Amino acid sequence: MAPKVLVSDKLSPTAVQIFRDNGIEVDFEPDLGKDKVELMKRIGEYDGLAIRSATKVTEKILENATNLKVIGRAGIGVDNVDLNAASRKGVIVMNTPFGNSITTAEHAIAMMFAVARQIPEASASTHAGKWEKSKFMGVELTNKTLGLIGSGNIGSIVASRALGLKMKVVAYDPFLSEERAAELGVKKVELDEMLAQADFITLHVPKTEKTAGMLDAAAIAKMKKGVRIVNCARGGLVDEDALVEALKSGHVAGAAFDVFAVEPATDSPLFNLPNVVVTPHLGAATTEAQENVAIQVAEQISDYLLNGAVTNAINMPSITAEEAPVLSPFVKLASHLGAFIGQMTEEAIESVNILYDGKVSEMNTKALSSAAIAGVMKAQNPDVNMVSAPVVAAERGIQCSTTTQEKSGVFDSYIKLTVKTAKKERSIAGTVFSDGKPRFIQIKGINIDAEVGRHMLYTTNDDMPGIIGTLGQTMGESDVNIANFTLGRSEAGANAIALLYLDAQPPVPVLEKLRQTGMFQQVKPLEFDVE
Known part of the structure; x- marks a missing residue:
């Protein structure tokens, strides 16, 4: 009998076709993930589940997933999946960690341009029939210093684009070696040194106990007057209340945020402040990125269900069924x-x-x-x-x-x-x-x-x-x-x-x-x- 997969979120039709081309029976029901009760009733029919962020795979849903073997998340974040419950159930959870890197990096660069030239405010003013050239005096990016917090996959792409804009890049990342910094063309510095030097600061780190609130009032006070801060990584990395005070005092000249401490963000202290650019978590929202992660997750789920191959698994090693009993303890x-x-x-x-x-x-x-x-x-x-x-x-x-x-x-x-x-x-x-x-x-x-x-x-x-x-x-x-x-x-x-x-x-x-x-x-x- 052919494996059966449920796609319960809005995935690209190309991904659905990949399942069919591989001989996998697939039900494409992009709104089912929002209905927890119905999903709980139906999940027992399927060997695989392909999702984005709308479907919440809770412990109760997993209790009813009597045949489920693999969950594939099109994207990097798996906050909507109960990993502990999935592991206990023996369900593999996969993601696609690199499918939206370029898109997110490009959004950070776009946000940096937007806050540097006050583009959203100038656009709204012009649409309103005003002609306020003198009001929107911006700054150039050329020869400015970009402070990079995190130089991993996305951060390194941002660094490359910034260098192409003739910016100087200083990077703070505990895992960045001097050799890799030289390869990227950036200068490795400690956090305080980066804060003091940067004209623009952009964050590209996950939210952990160490990074949560890392740019708080004390850190902002160490920044150069007139700095502009961009966050397209995770909400909560920057203390939003402290940033608001620094924006009002003029110590921080501008900010561009795609992510917020609480999402969906319908009421943030950053809203309606001058020279603050905000977008609704659009970092991965391009046609190319959505297509890439959808295709990747379809291929990964298919490969596992048909061949037993495990790729980008969050909760288990890449090992064969024959190796597992001996290898797992090691x-x-x-x-x-x-x-x-x-x-x-x-x-x-x-x-x-x-x-x-x-x-x-x-x-x-x-x-x-x-x-x-x-x-x-x-x-x-x-x-x-x-x-x-x-x-x-x-x-x-x-x-x-x-x-x-x-x-x-x-x-x-x-x-x-x-x-x-x-x-x-x-x-x-x-x-x-x-x-x-x-x-x-x-x-x-x-x-x-x-x-x-x-x-x-x-x-x-x-x-x-x-x-x-x-x-x-x-x-x-x-x-x-x-x-x-x-x-x-x-x-x-x-x-x-x-x-x-x-x-x-x-x-x-x-x-x-x-x-x-x-x-x-x-x-x-x-x-x-x-x-």
Whole structure:
């Protein structure tokens, strides 16, 4: 029986035809996604679901998806899909992360021109029969400095276009290496330096705990007077209230926003301010982009349903059905190793090496390496998945390499991840025990045996009495339960580490209390995606 796919959003007819050409039965019902009750009744009929943003794939809908194997999102954002519920149900979720990059980059450039020359206001004035030439005095882009926040796929395209306009480009991106910056023709700088230099600032980063509100009142105060800010990335990256005050005071000369803290944005503090250009999240809204992502998602869903190939999956590795039982525990291990290093590293990464020792060296190390690299990069970019991680790493000039060797220690298999930055080198190793659970077995060259938990606390210190007592007492006083406690040291009186597996992450005051004891060189809370 041929697979059956539902298209519940407005996708290009070309995409629908791709399903049919591949021998897949397809129902094209572009308004069904808006009707949750009807979708819940019908979803059980289908093997695949192709959507855009209107369809909300909730846990309740997935409970009724008795035959569903794959969801394909035409676009990058999957906020409208309950990923945890899909994973528990065994449903693969795919996206198309690169289909609208040029379109979004071009929109940012267009918004920059619009705010520089006050085009929307001048157009409205002229349509009204006025002729106010002197009112709309603009500024040139040529020889101005563009501050780029985020130099990934979209940011690098914006940089290229800006350089073509004879602008100078300075970029802030923790993952941008000096080599990649030189290749792009931009100058890598720290955030404060970029804020002080830029005449225009454009953002191209995802919204995470680190980036949310990154351009707040304090950051805006560090900007050059007369700066213009463009945001076509994610709402909430800029403190809208602080920006309004800076616009009213004249410190910020203009702003152009395609995204807002709350969407749909029907009432924003940015509305109706002079020299503020706003559009309703049009970054990906071109005929070409819509066609590209629709075609990509149709091809990906078809390829999976017919051949078992997994492309751009958010919630599973690119592995075959035959490999899965053996490889999956090591995929989790590789991801955890990467997540540990990623959360520990804030400076630009220059290189990543993954060593496979013993039996694991004979497995599908490409999938394992993708899992490790994705783990490293998710700390800064949660949109990265196993498929896109190597591409994103290459865009940032990160050199990724692998080494394989025959069994060299007490473990049948282990993976060691080493990351280099301009300042230091970090390494961590792990293995999978017979129970199928990943373990950390070495950090900084210090041997340990640590189970991986969702909430963990990592500390470093000089080996001395009292460390265990201090950690235990501080956690106990704060009602934070320790599920597991692992210690290691290089030698007596030398470098030592502790890794605590906790039932809940300790509050910030608790971490500060540990730091203030003066006993620890490092106190770092860690989070891992553990089922």
